[in-house]
Amino acid sequence: MTIKPVLLWSDALILLLLATVAVLVWLARKNDTFRAPWRQIMRSRMGAVTALILSVYVGIGLLDSLHYVERLPGEPGQAAQYSGEVLSALDALLTPLRVKVEKTYSAPLATHLYAKETITGPDGVEYRDFPPLKYPGTHLFGTDKVGQDVLYLSLKSIRTGLLIGSLTTLIMLPFALTLGIAAGYFGGRIDDAIQYLYTTLNSIPGVLLIAAAVLVVQVQIETHADLFETAAARSDVRLLALCAILGVTGWTGLARLLRAEALKLRELEFVQAARAFGVTDARILLRHLLPNVMHLVLITVVIDFSGLVLAEAVLSYVGVGVDPGMISFGNMINGARLELAREPVVWWQLAAAFVFMFVLVLAANLFADQVRDALDPKSRGRA
């Protein structure tokens, strides 16, 4: 079978993010002030366990980011035709799960379908009973409304959650860093202007601002539907737009912290000395201020991550989250929510989404605590 790799926009950004992190780590590999806190985190039991869990999630997310399309079987000599369905390396690994599609709901490890149907027996007599599954006992978490394996859906949702958590940060950081440090370091008019900007953004209720921006993006995507080759490309652009919106509206918190820190730092002797020696502002900002606020940035990034994963579910419920066709925790919860009213209750889809999310967010929260304890001298021994 021939395949053609496909690079979605989000895949490219993930690669960029990975490359940036790799370069930063490589640059700082011999720096002891950088290594000491990480060594402390990894030596603590909590830090090591949560880092392991997070890296499993990240591994699944990365596998799910290697996309390709399959070549359709056609006449030899004909121009190659490719399937419109974009698959990923994770899909390839999970093929046994992905193709075992039932007709509709079935409970975890069930042998029969959830709902009764009229079945024609071998003797031609019709009767109502639970029809047997095509793949009995293989669906660890049951199947959803259209018969897809819930474990497969949960694993696929991981990429969406991680993307929202990480790409949003990638977009938010430049705003927060430049505006926050500039406001604190330069003061005066620049400070006034930046403070005005973030008070204005802050004053708009968060969900509403996100909703307003997402609605606008949605209309734009609908009016330019011809730009997208596949459904995957379209939902990918919508996901990126969501990250961009969350990033552009979410920089204010970190910027405020950085402003306060820069305000403090610029009065300290080493900055005064640099200025007395005639070092330029740009160099002072890069060499003397930026390294001294990096701990704040790292702490905020890991703390925000879990909040963003949770926010995805809520936003998808409000209708301003990821594309309804995209597999995500929010969409899984949304699809299963109304089924609780059924008798017997369809609980497995909700349970799977919540459990997978809970493990990710809990690990992220606990890891964030470790990072904060290691990097922030003030918080040591507090929480």
Place this chain on the structure above:
Amino acid sequence: MLNYLLRRVLYAIPILLGVNLLTFALFFMVNTPDDMARIHLGAKHVTADAITRWKSEHGYDKPLFFNAEATGVEKATDTLFVEKSLKLFVLDFGAADDGRDIAREIGQRMWPSLAIALPTFIVGLLAYLSFALLLVFFRGTALDTGGVILCVALMSISGLFYVIGGQYLMGKLWHWFPISGYQPGLDAWKFMVMPVLVSLIGGIGDSSRFYRALFIEEIGKDYVRTARAKGLSDLRVLFKHVLGNAMIPILTGVVVVIPRLFMGSLIIESFFGIPGLGSYTIDAIQAQDFAIVRSMVFLGSLLYIIGLVLTDISYTWADPRVRLE
């Protein structure tokens, strides 16, 4: 004090103007009224005539900032920006896309919102503070450690889980309360208990942990040691000194949300079928009714700024050293 308030009001104007410009840019310039008409008419009925008719019916058939066809002052005032955006300043919200008056809807719907949000706020604040004080009182013991672990676990669970779980247990399984809906008057409490309880449980992890951290920081200070050395009881130190001195950061987070209680909670209201402003907003988002979304954005910003002023005033009450000049 009066001087200060006056200055704050003047300072609020450019912020609200900025909010208006931002939403106006989003809804009228990135998205033209033509796009809006197309969405509302549906793909089948889009003709040039239909779009023009829809725009004139809903008052969108004007230029954005400058009306060359009008005369005199109207050149600047008979525009979309003045009609749709600046009129919000005098709380003239206009009509929704379905023709209903937005201001009237707000007036009616803020009461159910308040009925849920106010008890949630008051009971929540007391409960979170008490829980945090309890943990601090038993700091360093197994109770404290267990409490913190509980907080982290609770805050790692999606808020949707609390809503769905609460509805399922209290509504469907135990039949304590109706699953959703609202009724004004004396029977309202039946519909209020579950949303309030669910919001309380949903918020306890985050808030209690935050308050606990504040108290722990405060309790390590010298004045606390002095107070105890003078022979004051642990409880008295905790409630009078620690709580009092941690008041400023607590007020910073708490007072600013008070005016916004009117707007209710999007998630809670839509899950529990409360006919408040939160569900109004969510319906508007789902129906892509931009007139309502714009009004709610403006209202939200206005209430936030009022909240900021109230926060400053509350500082003077909590800390006599703070003077508003």
